[in-house]
Amino acid sequence: MLSPGRHLVLGNVACGEGAIRAGCRFFAGYPITPANEISQYMASELPKVGGFFLQMEDEIASIAAVIGASWAGAKAMTATSGPGFSLMQENIGYAYMTETPCVIVDVQRSGPSTGQPTMPSQQDVYQARYGAHGDYEAIALSPWSVQEMFDLTVRAFNLAERFRVPVLLMADGAIAHIKERLIVPEKVEVLERRRPEGPECTPFGTEDPSGVPEMPLLGEGYRLLITGSSHRPTGRRDDSPRYMRMKVERINEKIRRARREITDIAAHHLEDADLAVVSYGASARPSYSAVKRARSMGIRVGLLRLRTLWPFPEEEVSAISEEVRAILVVEMNIGKMVREVERAARGRAQVVSLPKVGGVLHTSDEILEAIRRLRQ
Amino acid sequence: MRTLRYLRERYVRELPTLFCPGCGNGIILNSFIRAIDQLGIPQDRLLCVSGIGCSAWIPSPYFKGDTLHTTHGRALAFATGAKVYRQDLVTVIFTGDGDGAGIGGNHLIHAARRNIDMTTILVNNMNYGMTGGQLAPTTPYGGPTDTSPYGNPEHPFDLVELVSAAGASYVARWTTYHAVELTRSIMEGIQHKGFSFIEVLSQCPTNQRHIFRIRAPIEELPTRILEMFAESTYIRGRPARTDYFYILPNIPAEEAIKEVNEALGGLEARARLVDHISYGRLIRVDSEEVDRARGILEGLKVTERVLGPLEGKVELGVFVKRERPEFTESLMNIIKRAQGC
Numbered sequence: 001m002l003s004p005g006r007h008l009v010l011g012n013v014a015c016g017e018g019a020i021r022a023g024c025r026f027f028a029g030y031p032i033t034p035a036n037e038i039s040q041y042m043a044s045e046l047p048k049v050g051g052f053f054l055q056m057e058d059e060i061a062s063i064a065a066v067i068g069a070s071w072a073g074a075k076a077m078t079a080t081s082g083p084g085f086s087l088m089q090e091n092i093g094y095a096y097m098t099e100t101p102c103v104i105v106d107v108q109r110s111g112p113s114t115g116q117p118t119m120p121s122q123q124d125v126y127q128a129r130y131g132a133h134g135d136y137e138a139i140a141l142s143p144w145s146v147q148e149m150f151d152l153t154v155r156a157f158n159l160a161e162r163f164r165v166p167v168l169l170m171a172d173g174a175i176a177h178i179k180e181r182l183i184v185p186e187k188v189e190v191l192e193r194r195r196p197e198g199p200e201c202t203p204f205g206t207e208d209p210s211g212v213p214e215m216p217l218l219g220e221g222y223r224l225l226i227t228g229s230s231h232r233p234t235g236r237r238d239d240s241p242r243y244m245r246m247k248v249e250r251i252n253e254k255i256r257r258a259r260r261e262i263t264d265i266a267a268h269h270l271e272d273a274d275l276a277v278v279s280y281g282a283s284a285r286p287s288y289s290a291v292k293r294a295r296s297m298g299i300r301v302g303l304l305r306l307r308t309l310w311p312f313p314e315e316e317v318s319a320i321s322e323e324v325r326a327i328l329v330v331e332m333n334i335g336k337m338v339r340e341v342e343r344a345a346r347g348r349a350q351v352v353s354l355p356k357v358g359g360v361l362h363t364s365d366e367i368l369e370a371i372r373r374l375r376q
Numbered sequence: 377m378r379t380l381r382y383l384r385e386r387y388v389r390e391l392p393t394l395f396c397p398g399c400g401n402g403i404i405l406n407s408f409i410r411a412i413d414q415l416g417i418p419q420d421r422l423l424c425v426s427g428i429g430c431s432a433w434i435p436s437p438y439f440k441g442d443t444l445h446t447t448h449g450r451a452l453a454f455a456t457g458a459k460v461y462r463q464d465l466v467t468v469i470f471t472g473d474g475d476g477a478g479i480g481g482n483h484l485i486h487a488a489r490r491n492i493d494m495t496t497i498l499v500n501n502m503n504y505g506m507t508g509g510q511l512a513p514t515t516p517y518g519g520p521t522d523t524s525p526y527g528n529p530e531h532p533f534d535l536v537e538l539v540s541a542a543g544a545s546y547v548a549r550w551t552t553y554h555a556v557e558l559t560r561s562i563m564e565g566i567q568h569k570g571f572s573f574i575e576v577l578s579q580c581p582t583n584q585r586h587i588f589r590i591r592a593p594i595e596e597l598p599t600r601i602l603e604m605f606a607e608s609t610y611i612r613g614r615p616a617r618t619d620y621f622y623i624l625p626n627i628p629a630e631e632a633i634k635e636v637n638e639a640l641g642g643l644e645a646r647a648r649l650v651d652h653i654s655y656g657r658l659i660r661v662d663s664e665e666v667d668r669a670r671g672i673l674e675g676l677k678v679t680e681r682v683l684g685p686l687e688g689k690v691e692l693g694v695f696v697k698r699e700r701p702e703f704t705e706s707l708m709n710i711i712k713r714a715q716g717c
Contacts, residue, residue, distance in 0.1 A: 026461055047714030052460050052707055057486040061453035064446065068425070068457030071444060072465070076457070094447050218442045218458060219465050221420040223389075225437050227445035236437055237445075 001045055004186045011149040011175045012079075014182045015105060016041030018153030019077050021188045024103070025051035026074035028065035030058050030084060033117045034173040035107040038079040059084035063091040066102045071226060073193075073217045075157055079105035081173075082124055083114065085131070092166050093132030094228040096251055099204065099213065101160035101167075101193065103153070108172040110359035119359025120173030122281055122332040128168045129310050135248050137255035139262060140168040140310040142280040146180045152307065158191040159262065163254055164212050170309060172332065174282035174361060196222075205233020209246070210253035255311060263313040269295060270302030275374050276320050276349075278341050279330040280306040283362055287330045290367035301371055312340045321345035326374045330354045330367055350374075383409050387419060389440040394433065398598030400552035400578030404499060405434050407555050408468070411562035423458060423465040427451035427480060430506050430580075431472035431499040449480025452487040452496065459494055463704045466566060467493075473500040473514040477533050481513070488542035488571050492703035495565040495572040498535060501580035502587055509583030516654070519587040535575045540696045545570035547696035551577040551605035554692065561694065570702050577605060577690065589656035604651035607660070610686055612693030618685060619666050622652065623659040623673055626680040633659050635678050645669045654688030 002009070002017050009017075016038050019027070027042040029035075043053040052069075056062040059080050066076040080088065085106045095102055108124045110116035124131075128140040139159055141152045149171060156167040196214045201222060206213050213233075216222040225235035230244040255262070269291060270276060279287040284305045291303045304320055306313055317340075321327065327349050329338035335353040342351045354370045356362050384391065387409040395401045412422060420442075424435035428448035436445035442465075446454045451469050459467045476484050476498045487494070503521055504510040510523040514535070518527045540547045546568040550558040558576060565572030581597035584590070590600050610616055625632030629649055636647045636659050645663035652658045663669040674682050 026457065028457060044714075047711045050711055050715075052711075054456070054460065056453065056456075057482055060450060061456070061483055061486070064450045064453035065457030065460070067446075068444065068454035068459075069461040070457075072458040072461035074457075074461045076461075090447055091450065218423055218444070219421065219462050222442070223420070223440055224442045225445070226443065227436060228447060229445065 001048065002184050004184045007182045007184060008179055009146060009182050010037055010177060010179050011143070011146045011171065012037035012107070012177070013041050014146045014149040015079070015153045015169070015171065016045065017184065018150035019103065019157065020045055020049060020051070021184070022154040022157035023075040023190050024077050024157060025049070026066065026069040026076040027051070027078065028054040028056050028062040028069070028076070029078050029080065030056055030062050032081045032084045034109055034176050035079045035081050035105065037176070038105060038107070059087040060091060063088040063104065067091060067095050067098070067100045070100050070102045071218050075101070075161070077103040077105065079107065081107050081109045082111045085124055085127060089127070089131040093134055093136070095166040096132065096136040097134070097228045097247070098226050099164040099215070099251065101164050101215070103156045103160055103167050103169060105153070105169040105171060107176045108170060110357070116359040118173065120282055120332060120361065121357070121359060122172055122283060125170060125309050125333065125336050128170050135252060137252045138168060138310045139163070139165060139255065140170050140308065142170050142306055142309050143175055144281055144284045144305060145175065146178060146182050148307070149175060150182055150184070154188050158189070161191045161193050162212070163258065164215055165255070170281065172282045202233045204231060204235050204247070205250070209250055210257045211250070212254050259311045262308060263311055263316065264307040265313050265316045266305040266307060268303040268305065270304060270320065273300050273302035273323070274325050275299065275301040275371060276324045276327045277301060277303045277330055277367070277371065278306065278317065278327055278337070279303065280309060280337070283330050283332050283356070286362045286364040287367055289364040290371060293364060293368050294371045299371060299375060306337070309337065312344070314344045317341055317344035318346070321349040324349050326350040326352060328352050328354055328370055328374055330362055332356050332361065378410070378413055383413060387413070387440050389437050393438055395430065396582045398579065398581040399430070400501065400576070400580070401430060401434050401499065403552040403555050404497065404558070404576055404578065405438055407559040408434070408497065408562055410559045411566065415563055415566060417466055417566070421464065421466055423455070423467045424470060425451045425455040425458065425467065426470040427475040429472040429475045429504070431470050431475060434470045434499070449475050449478070450483060451475070452480065452483040455494055456487060456492055459492060460704055460707060467495070468566070469494060469496040471496060471498050473498065473502060474504045474512045477535055478513045484539065485542040488539045488544035488573065490703040491543055491545050491570045491700045493569055493571070495562065496574065497562065498573065498575045499578045500535065500575050501578045501584065502532070503580060503583050505580045505583050515587060521587060536695050539573045543571070543700065544573045544696060545698050545700050546572035546694070548573070548694045549575040549577070549692050551609060551692065552579055553602045553605040564694070568697070570700060579605070588651065588653065590651055600651055604653055607650045608653035608688070609690045609692050612691055612695065616686060619664065620660060620662040620685055621666065621670055622655070622683040622687070623661060623679055624655055624681040624683055625659060625678045627678050629657040629659055632678040635676060636661070636673060639672050639676055640669060643669055643672070652688065653690060655683065658683070
């Protein structure tokens with residue numbers, strides 16, 4: 001493990017370190033570029049703190065083992081990239097349905113399919129929201145630096161425990177493989193799992209239709225029925241429309257109602273802006289640089305950086321759409337989150353997409369050029 | 377011997393079950409419960425993990441203890457995570473042939489390879505029962521199913537050979553007819569340190585009629601199939617009887633048996649109709665003068681073939697029992713090594 005203080009490390013290493021500091025004691029994964037350094041770090045560091053590293057036979061087994069370990073009491077994580085993230089979707093859905101806290105890191109690479117394994121993208125952002133079948137609300141975070149790989153991994157674990165959900169850290173191949181400064185704090189804020197105290201518990205329901213139930217663990221005498229099938233608040237399988245509706249509404253509402261607590265943005269130079277750039281993850285870096293250059297040319301432009309992709313920071317984007325004339329959405333895909341921005345802007349500001357595919361980051365020149373065009 | 381009432385009240389969450397009448401799952405639940413009762417394992421130290429399919433419902437919801445009912449084929453992978461983190465939990469996986477050897481086949485061989493200390497009970501009914509009787513990776517060659525209406529063009533897995541080769545350290549096969557042996561095997565499997573695999577051939581009266589070519593009213597099927605399991609299996613290591621053989625007739629066995637009886641005439645011999653797992657309806661001939669009886673019947677017009685006592689039968693018993701380093705222990709050793717002690 002890294003000592004508190006300054007380090008020069010890879011994004012993937014910062015992610016592993018953040019996980020261990022957040023209390024992760026179980027990791028299961030399958031080799032895939034560009035996520036491998038996370039597994040390697042966990043394989044070397046977890047046993048030192050009494051944790052378990054498992055290399056499973058595939059990504060399906062990896063997320064399955066993570067969910068099993070979580071019910072056994074572990075804070076648990078897996079890390080993968082696009083092809084593996086696709087394979088995991090069914091069991092991620094199981095984690096939503098069974099309200100299992102865990103963390104899934106998707107170090108996004110350029111797709112579809114095998115695509116460009118070593119090159120970054122932000123193409124899985126919709127898969128993070130809609131990848132599993134059925135209705136659920138997702139939490140997905142997007143780090144733009146090595147420091148945020150650490151900070152947001154810690155936050156992912158805390159959110160997972162707070163809401164009893166899988167939390168997705170949507171990193172990308174660029175952030176994962178950048179080496180830059182990481183400050184490991186003396187102490188990180190760690191949220192522990194809320195567990196029932198008495199002999200009775202209702203593992204899958206609360207009186208509040210949008211509440212988060214306390215989570216009992218295996219081996220504590222609760223005689224749990226944990227199932228991905230429709231179930232009553234007790235866990236007993238039950239196909240009736242009433243119970244399925246209660247369940248689906250609650251796993252959606254528990255996140256929707258807490259939207260303000262979850263959503264997180266960073267605003268740069270937006271105070272006096274009449275133009276805004278919306279970006280996230282690695283593509284927010286050239287965006288930031290282009291905004292600063294444009295400012296030096298006298299263009300009043302700011303950057304809104306999404307640290308949570310899901311739930312989408314709708315109110316924040318909506319508020320900005322009232323202040324600015326146009327919004328440029330910079331992302332490493334064919335144009336995805338731009339649709340959410342359009343929806344939130346409701347026509348109050350012009351929304352322009354600046355997509356990029358092919359496995360390379362935007363250059364700040366490209367973004368600056370687009371900002372200048374917005375101005376006209 | 378515990379009373380049924382004691383076992384039900386203590387270990388069964390609710391009754392009746394939702395299984396089809398005559399299903400083998402009840403026998404397997406019974407054997408499992410008797411095994412843990414005889415071992416004296418407190419039910420709160422047990423974790424039952426299952427996937428999707430009829431087999432998954434044996435523990436969930438019927439076993440009154442912790443149950444993790446997971447996704448199709450993945451029970452072993454879920455169980456691996458839980459077992460590694462809570463090594464004190466006695467972990468038993470219930471899976472089926474489609475769940476465990478079809479969609480979950482990869483997890484099966486890898487759990488066996490790791491030799492993780494868990495017991496897997498694989499209920500093999502040779503078809504996908506819950507979805508209506510489709511072709512499974514265990515359906516016999518040529519067997520008709522819903523999705524092989526002209527006969528199965530594929531060959532079935534021999535799961536005992538598969539899992540043994542993959543590295544499991546306890547491997548057994550029984551049928552629902554052999555409930556006592558099955559109970560003993562579950563006890564052995566749980567006590568064995570390592571990956572224990574027990575295949576149980578089970579009856580599915582709802583879907584097996586065509587696979588086994590049994591023509592009978594549905595209420596007779598459970599007993600017919602159980603008797604077929606008894607007839608067409610033999611137990612490894614037990615001396616085999618040699619005083620009988622089978623006639624595979626070229627006309628329906630019900631008609632052929634008359635001619636067989638006439639031909640046997642004054643011999644010390646008895647012919648009767650039986651079901652055979654590989655050949656369907658046959659005539660079994662038991663005789664003190666087996667060679668003479670055989671000689672007579674070989675030349676009979678209705679005789680297609682004469683089969684020896686073990687031909688086409690399924691071998692049962694304990695196939696593997698060996699010591700290999702166990703996975704969770706190896707992980708604990710890694711922690712010690714990493715911590716430098």
